[in-house]
Amino acid sequence: MILPVVAYGSPVLRKVGEDITPAYPGLEKLIADMWDTLYNSNGVGLAAPQINKPIRLFIVDTDQIVKDFDDEDKAKYPNEKAIKQVFINAQMLEETGKMWPYNEGCLSIPKVREDIQRNSNIRIKYLDEQFREHEAEFHGITARVIQHEYDHIEGKLFIDYLSPLKKRLLKKKLDDISRGKISTEYRMIFNK
Numbered sequence: 001m002i003l004p005v006v007a008y009g010s011p012v013l014r015k016v017g018e019d020i021t022p023a024y025p026g027l028e029k030l031i032a033d034m035w036d037t038l039y040n041s042n043g044v045g046l047a048a049p050q051i052n053k054p055i056r057l058f059i060v061d062t063d064q065i066v067k068d069f070d071d072e073d074k075a076k077y078p079n080e081k082a083i084k085q086v087f088i089n090a091q092m093l094e095e096t097g098k099m100w101p102y103n104e105g106c107l108s109i110p111k112v113r114e115d116i117q118r119n120s121n122i123r124i125k126y127l128d129e130q131f132r133e134h135e136a137e138f139h140g141i142t143a144r145v146i147q148h149e150y151d152h153i154e155g156k157l158f159i160d161y162l163s164p165l166k167k168r169l170l171k172k173k174l175d176d177i178s179r180g181k182i183s184t185e186y187r188m189i190f191n192k
Contacts, residue, residue, distance in 0.1 A: 003037045003051045004187040008109045008157070009178025011191070012049050017056040017153035019089045022131050024055070031086055031129055034059050041186035043107050045145045047152030050108050052189065056089045058149035062142050077140045090126035092150055093135070097121035102144055104158045110184045112173055116161045118147050 006012055020027070030053070038046040044065055047058035063082040097120035105113040122143045125135045138146055148158060159167065159174070176182055180190035 001033045001036060002040045002187065003033050004189045005037065005041060005046075005107045005184075006050050006052050007177050007180070007182075007188045007190045008174055009191040010052075010108075010189065012052055012054050013108060013152070013157060014155045015049065015054040016155045017047075017049060017054050020055050020057065028129070031057075031059065035061075037186075041107050041184075045149040046107065047149045049152050049155075056153045058087050058090070058153060060085050060087065060142075060145050060149060062145055065141055065145070080140050080142065083138075083142055086129040087124075087146070087149070088127040088129070088131065090124055090150055090153065092122065092124050092147075094123040095119040095121070095147070096123075097139070102141070104144075104148060106148070106158055107186070109157065109159065109174070109177060110182055110188075112159070112170060112177075114159070114162055114166065114170075116158050118144050118161075122147060124150070 034046050034051065037051060038059060038061065044062055045058060045060045048055045061084040063084065066080055066082040069077070099117045100120055101115040101117050103113050104116045120143060121137065121139050123135065123137045124146060125133070127133055151157065159170065178191055
């Protein structure tokens with residue numbers, strides 16, 4: 001089932017998510033619904049707070065980004081491999097490597113894209129959907145998508161990395177989004 005995406009301005013997007021257990025009600029269906037929602041909105045990642053659940057759960061599928069690489073991207077990220085993964089109760093262990101800009105957007109902040117600086121490498125601990133523990137390293141675009149979604153379960157948004165001036169310039173757009181004065185191809189919940 002396709003779920004509505006929570007828009008900028010909703011308090012759930014600023015909450016630190018709570019850990020969950022295998023007994024979390026309807027978890028398997030929730031994850032399936034998150035995949036449906038992600039693909040319906042043409043996203044590459046979706047965190048539970050974006051569907052109004054303040055829990056430490058997010059999903060990532062970087063296949064579309066990697067498929068769409070042009071020659072310059074392929075040269076820049078020659079070892080980039082797409083992933084499709086569920087992350088439960090994730091904990092960022094390390095962010096290292098060169099800081100680099102990339103133009104990010106967010107399903108909860110539609111039609112706003114900005115260059116955001118992030119580290120190129122991460123090490124993260126998480127549980128998969130069978131609650132098996134993993135510790136893994138990710139690099140490049142994949143690391144960036146994971147960092148973006150991880151921020152959601154920490155109550156952060158990509159616009160938090162912008163300068164005060166840039167935030168002021170975006171204020172009207174952000175206010176319009178929080179009031180529902182925006183049109184999207186996917187369903188949204190607005191905090192009017």
